[in-house]
Amino acid sequence: MIGGGSYAVGDKLPSVRSLHLEHGISISTALQVYTHLEKTGWVEAREKSGYFVRYSHNIRPALPPVSNPLPTACQVQVNEKLAMFRKTASAQKTISLIGASPETSLLPTAKLKRALQLCARELDTSYIPYGDISGYEPFRRHIAKHCLNWGRAVLPNEIIVTNGAIEAAVLCLRAVAKAGDTIAIESPTFFGLLLGIESLGMKALEIPTDPVTGISLDALEDAFKKKKVQACLFVTNYNNPLGSCMPDSRKEQLAKLLQQYQVPMIEDDVYGDLHFAPERPRTVKSYDEEGLVMYCSSWSKSIAAGLRIGWVIGGRYHERIAQLKFMTSAATGLLPQLVLTKFLDQQRLDLHLKSLRQQLNIQTMQMTRAIQEYFPADTQLTRPNGGISLWVVLPPKVNTWQLHEAAVAQGITFTPGSLFSSQDRYHNCIRLTNANPWDEDQEWAVQTLGRLSSEQLK
């Protein structure tokens, strides 16, 4: 009813007692309802007055439009900007709105510790010599089972374990393209992927991207027709920073396009497990009949980024990727794979993911509510249904590099939008992440960012 507008912001809600009496539910259930709505930012409790509507989907900031990058391939030059950003960001102790993976308190630390202790007790010397170049076999079996979640039966020997998903994606790029070649990407896209492209001397072609449904297939096909694209590198589920998730039917279409034009694609699915709705979205890989899709992922966003373990399912490029992996860093270290295997043996991953998703959903709603509350009136904001990023589009006059300097002076960091483009776009945008549990610091930080933005507009 709040979503539908029956209750407007500021309206008083029925008391717990009246919910109990009129709807035949227990007092405790009624309280739970309001506690949940409070946690998720829809209502607020006022002392001795009851519950009031705080936030409504109807008054969310408008969605940003589909992005509109130049239709030409560009040399990527993000590295220098990132170095500049790091210099500023690390200047002092700050409240971070840039966390790239969920804060440790949201992760299964006790179960991980247990896994590590089991390893320390049971392990003999198996982690000491060079391991299997493809990775530890029992670990690859766990990965293979997990792939069923997104709709494909994968065999352990189709998988190569890597030092995180970034190594996987860079190996895939090297497997199918060389310096000077053009890679199609989302616009905006994660600077880590842009850096990978930059480090290899490749060019990026930014494809118009809808903040809800992902890249424009028409624009992509157009680029394919002009034979401009050597390979694609897309984050199809809850990409960073837009949070868009390509509907499964469009994924199927994309897989067909790749086949029709015989273009390989790297699918980075590190956020796929972090869906807020009950259903896990599928992947383009699940529709890939000819092995053109190289699927990369990790559990860095849901178990432990510091273990630096990712993987790639390379399709028809498997052999080439395995060779490049050996030439680049030999086998991936065994110890973290053994610890993760022990963790996964406990079969608590699904339970953990369920609670993590709920928590990230709440944090996203809290941040959405705060942005609505504190940012200039015509701010646009994405509505991700998963993942960890929010993309804020401020009025065009705002320069978010300057905003960042002002924010750092207040002890706050966020990521300026221009880091997410090869075309020096998105100067009026910022990425915030929902990686931290909502608290007074976060509230204050978003409030301050809103105030600083408004000041820039004067």
Next chain:
Amino acid sequence: MIGGGSYAVGDKLPSVRSLHLEHGISISTALQVYTHLEKTGWVEAREKSGYFVRYSHNIRPALPPVSNPLPTACQVQVNEKLAMFRKTASAQKTISLIGASPETSLLPTAKLKRALQLCARELDTSYIPYGDISGYEPFRRHIAKHCLNWGRAVLPNEIIVTNGAIEAAVLCLRAVAKAGDTIAIESPTFFGLLLGIESLGMKALEIPTDPVTGISLDALEDAFKKKKVQACLFVTNYNNPLGSCMPDSRKEQLAKLLQQYQVPMIEDDVYGDLHFAPERPRTVKSYDEEGLVMYCSSWSKSIAAGLRIGWVIGGRYHERIAQLKFMTSAATGLLPQLVLTKFLDQQRLDLHLKSLRQQLNIQTMQMTRAIQEYFPADTQLTRPNGGISLWVVLPPKVNTWQLHEAAVAQGITFTPGSLFSSQDRYHNCIRLTNANPWDEDQEWAVQTLGRLSSEQLK
């Protein structure tokens, strides 16, 4: 006296009792002397007859000559050969003469297990989030202290921790050269380094290399003068496969040459700690005044290769290497660094290295003795004073690819020489490693290789 020829092969040696009586040493000391000589392959005990000279430096196989590669840069094409080799080598259970790091029984497994257990007990959650891009600081302090052994005061913030020394070397190559550029290397050189060059589309210029003193500085300067070389990649201490160790005075000369021609050099020092003589050789890095040398190493050859931890001291290229590292695999995993730090905190590394070196020395001598005993008369053999490789040069008629096929049929693997060149050279050479404790299997394997070689010559 055996070395000098006073005692010839087959001569009977003084009895333990006469050593005791005539030299004023205890029976137990006299026995220890012979046990040591027996272990190292110089003498053999014959039941009820006493000790006899078995092996003499004087009758070691001749040294191979300085290598004589073509003075032109070549595209490297080792990857395909290696794939072919792997296919053959893995065909069945074999006696391995190809171990790339000392067998586990030679490594400090108990101390490592203790370190892992301490980590499991004490660690809270520090290994869970993304770590410092340069590596774990206390671990880098250990590395810095260790660098004193080869003669340089290094600070922790000059070091970047990598996924093994291979990742370090490949990052260095990318930092200073691009596809098409020429890299000067030893001839022969480790195929892992050739693969790194190949994977980046660079060319290799093989420099004539002496099996005792390393590369020819004259040949190198000649190449510098012709401006052919973008960077050097040398294993200055006990390189793989030759085992040559550049005398420190020549290292100093090399450092000056690099300065004079402003050519950067990657120094791979993974074998430097494995010196058989008491003194640890220095490094070119220790003479590097202008930051032109990028020093790469690891403890994969002395602690645990499977932990996949290496490091690089990048000199003037530090910043660029750090950026490439971030773009390639982000930070190196924390857990193995934490385990190694706990291991190093126990301060038993030096003691362990001492016993490992002794053991490798004994294994090298045993293998030398066996090659002398079983291989065709005009076989040439290196005399490494450290490291893990022996390079066997058979008569030119022998084709070691065919020899390998015949050996695998007998359940034996070794590495054919042509894997160590970009020029398709060394077809009559093989690399054997001393990575395994000498036993009957090893003796039989070398004997069989000798027999198969002789058969090829008929």
